[in-house]
Structures are given as structure tokens and as C-alpha cells.
Amino acid sequence: MTALLTILIDGVTYASWLFIVALGLTLVFGVLKILNIAHGSFYALGAYAAASFVGWGASLKLAPSFSLVAMLLAAVAVAALVAPLTERGLLRMFYGRDEVLLVLVTYALFLILEDVTKLVWGANPYYVSEPYSMFGNVDIGTQSWVGYDFVLVAVAVVVGGAVWWGLNRTRMGKIVLAVIHSEEVASSMGVNVSKVYALAFSIGIFLAALGGALTAPMISVQPGVSVGVIIVSFAVVIIGGLGSIEGAAIGALIVGLARSLAVHTWPVAELFSVYIVMAIVLMFRPEGLFQRIQARKI
């Protein structure tokens, strides 16, 4: 019973930050039709920026609760600085090209950002432990859980809800949906498609950076954090169906639970449990769980 609870809570915690990251990935794919390998690098940037911001806050003798604000600011800063630079300066040149070619463009971006983060932050790990202990512990039965984990789940729910609401209940969101559906028709109706691209990309990067900032207290922030995240969040969006919010949520839960099941029952399988689940889902639902069927070209 306790074991089951452990698996469940670990899985859901893992799923919550993963959902935030994958949501960004799926949004960028939905609008720009780019499967962004560099997404993990933006996650890493968010984590590094959070480490720096929290560090500055501490050196300025600000209240510990400021570190939460610092983490949010870090994500905003990454989105505001890096997203326009990449979208306007780089991706723009490649719009409309083959999907696989675009994947390679983002792969190149990933390589570049990998070294850039090393140049800026060095190769030594950073630790941001203050926020992790801020919410105390929660006792359930005989086990004790870190309060921060539950806060993380709540944040994920709020973020997911906000994105869903923004897309389905606001004017701008409907415009974005129109662009996802057909860029050409939307543009002939007077939608500024290029602006929508920039917006969607910025939000996607913000979500990646936010995921990174929120997990920074739980991990040691060091070179290489981006790599693992890319592949896992890919698995999530592939399982859920590319471009679907519900899909990202379900996919994150499936991946989170599968991983924590593996960690607690068969640790050897931790590294590849995620891919096995993905392969099984794709075997039965080739387009993912929530993907609409697309017409074939004759």
C-alpha cells in the first residue's frame, strides 16, 4: 500500500513538471510545425537562470519567499530574451521547409546552446535548495513527503488550465487555433501569422524555462540536464498526440507513472521504461492518443 502510494506520488510529481515542459513543446509544434530538439536547452536555460536569480536574491538578503518570484522571473527573462532571438533571427529562415530538416535546424541550435550555457555558467553544478524546503513536509501515513512536490503539481494544473483557457476562451487564442488549423486561410482573413508564430514560440519557450526553473531546486543544475529532458518530453507529446493539450497531460501522467513504477520495482529499466511505453502506445494508436486523423494527399 505504502509502496503503491510512493509510486503514485513520485509519478505525479514527475509528471507535473514534465507536463509544463511538454506543453510548450506541443504548442510550438502545433503552431509552427517544428519538433523542437532545442526545447530541452531552453529548459536548461530556465534552470540555470533560476539558479542565478535565486543566488542574487540571497546575496541581496531578500526574504526567502523571494526565491519563488526569482524562479518565475528567470523563466520570463529566458522567454523574453532568447525566444525572439531564435524565432526572428534563426527559425524564420527555415519556415515551410521539410519537417525533418527543421528538426535538424533545432538540433544545431541545441548543440550551440549546449556550449553557450557552458560558456556562461561554467561546467560546475549549481544547487538551489532554498525553495525546496520552503513548504515543509507533509506526512501521509508513515511516510513523509516534501511539500514542494505538491506545490509543483498545483502549479502544473494551474498552468495547464491557463493555457487551455487562453487558447479556447480568448480572442487571441482563437486566432492561434485558426493558424494551427490552416495558416493560409487565417492569413487571408487578415491574421498576422508571423506575429502568432512569435507569440506561440515565446510561450512555448516560457513553459520550457518555467519547467526548468521549477525543477532547479530538485536537481543539481549542470551541463547535460537538457539532453534527458528532450527525449522524455518527446515521448510525452508523441504518446499524447502532437499539438494536443489533453494529450500532453495524459502523456506526462503515463510517462511519469511508468518511470516511477520502474524506479521502485525494477530500477534497471528506468532509462528505457519511457520508450517502451511510447512504443506500446504507438503500436495501437500510430498517431498518438489525441491526434486528429489527417487527409492523405493523392
Next chain:
Amino acid sequence: MGRHSPGRLFAGGVLLIVLLVAAGALMPKWLTFLITMAASHGLVSLGIVVLMRGGVVSFGQGLVFALGGYAAALLFNKLGVTDALLLAAAGGVVSALFTLPFAPLLARYRGIFFAMLTLALSMVLYGLLAKVDVLGGSDGFNMGRPTLLGMRLPDARVGYVMYAVTLSVAGLMALVARVYFDSTRGLVSLAMRENELRVEYLGGSARQAQAINYVIAGFIGGVGGALTVMSLGHIDPNFSYWTTSGEFVFVAILAGHQSVFAVFLASTLLEVVRSFSSLYFPNTWQLALGLFLLIVIRFVPRGLGSLWIARTGKPAREAT
């Protein structure tokens, strides 16, 4: 280039290989090693080109690269098979056999899904290899020096002999690939790239073609892996890691799907860029590689092969 018959093609290919092997005797050691690596890695990318001609790209060819490499290294260490040619062939056969059961499954997928599923497969292998202690875990293990046709290879000559073996095998595979591309089945793949549904209406089977291409790509990649490990003398799970696969895809895209020769040219170019940037910018060589990638994709989008093969004229017939 231009008109060619199979006979002339073979003569030209063999001549090129002989010239390169002869030239290798005059090259400094670092250069022969670089070209050896370029040729053995190029084989894996050649496998991706086989798939690319059918309109799909595998992001997980590290799978067969690792399979071929581990097969050769294990045969050497555990069973005492030491012949370089035999090990190369064994690497290919093991990889092809391994991909066989997955081929019909993967043949159902296209585009990004095919890419991601192949990537998942390679990462499962990576996870397994990193955890199995018998195989050295994430450190991998070393492999001794191969022999050639019963001859032991002395210190001074082993690099050059492996260079000659790798170039000959890679050249042979390249020629066979060219013949395959121009065969009926090879042309069906090319038609799939244009429009799969039409291929089906004309009585071809797109799935069958893709499944066969996947196994062929597995074989070629396995040979590449075996040749690589023989020259390196070491293998570790990174052979199957996704960044390794990414480099193979990059070479395939850089080469384009039109020319076999371009694959090896692209592979050499990548090795040159990699060694020079790790020599001159040791801390930022990934950055240099990324920039190089971007420049290539921006300015040579259809690959190096498109530089000397015109697109107009008969699209189905292409020169080497």
C-alpha cells in the same frame, strides 16, 4: 556523372578505391584515421539515405551502429573471431537480423513518427547497454587488434591496413547501394518519396519497400559499426545514443539522397570540421559544429549531391 553503364560505374568505383588506398600509404597517420572514421561512419549514413529515398528518416541509426559494433567486439573477445572482414560481415548480419522483426512494425509509420520510434528503439538499447555490467556498463570495453586473412597486423601497419579494409568494404557497399538504387525496387522507393498512394495504385507495396529498406539500412549500419570499433579498439553505449544518431542524420541530409559518393564526402567533411574545431576551439566545438550545420542547411538545402546532379531532365535516373 553523366551517362553511365553498370560496367563503367564499377570500373570507376574500383579505380577510385584503389587510388585512395594507394594514396593512403603517403598520408600522415591522423589523416588515414580520419578518413577511416569518415568511411565507417558514412556507411551508417548511407543506410539513412536508403531510407531517405523512400521518404523517411531514421533518427535512431545509432541502434544498428551499436549492434554491429558490439557484435564484432564480442565475437572478438568471447569467441576468438579475429578476421577483420569476417567481423565486419558479422556486424552487418547481426544488425540486419535484429532489425528484421521491427521492420514490418516500423513500415507502418512515416515522417516524424518513424523518426521518433526508431529513436526510441536506439535509446532502449542504450539504456540496456549502460546497465549490463558484463558489457562494461556505461564505460564499455576494449577490443584487441583484428587480423586480416590469417595475417597478424604489426603496430606500424595496423592503422593503414584498417584504412584499406574500411575503404574497400565501404566502397563495395556504396557500389552495391548504387545498383540497388537503380533497380526496380530502388525506384519504387523513390516513387514513394513523391507519392505513396500512387505507388499503391500501381501495384507496389510501400510498406514492404520501407521494411526492406529498413533492414538494408540496418545491415549497412552494422557493417559501419563493426568497422568503427575495429579501428577504435573501444566500444561504449554512446554508440547508440541519440546525439550519435543525430550526426548520422546530419551527414545524410548534408549529402542529399541523389548521390552515393556525396555521403562519404559529407561524412569526411563532418570529421574534418569535428577534429579541427575540437583542436582549435576545445571548449566550443559543439557550437562550431552547430553553426556549420546551420550554414549547410541554409545554403545547400538539397545536399552536396545536388551540387553536381541537376534536378531537371529524367528525375528517376540519377548519376553516381
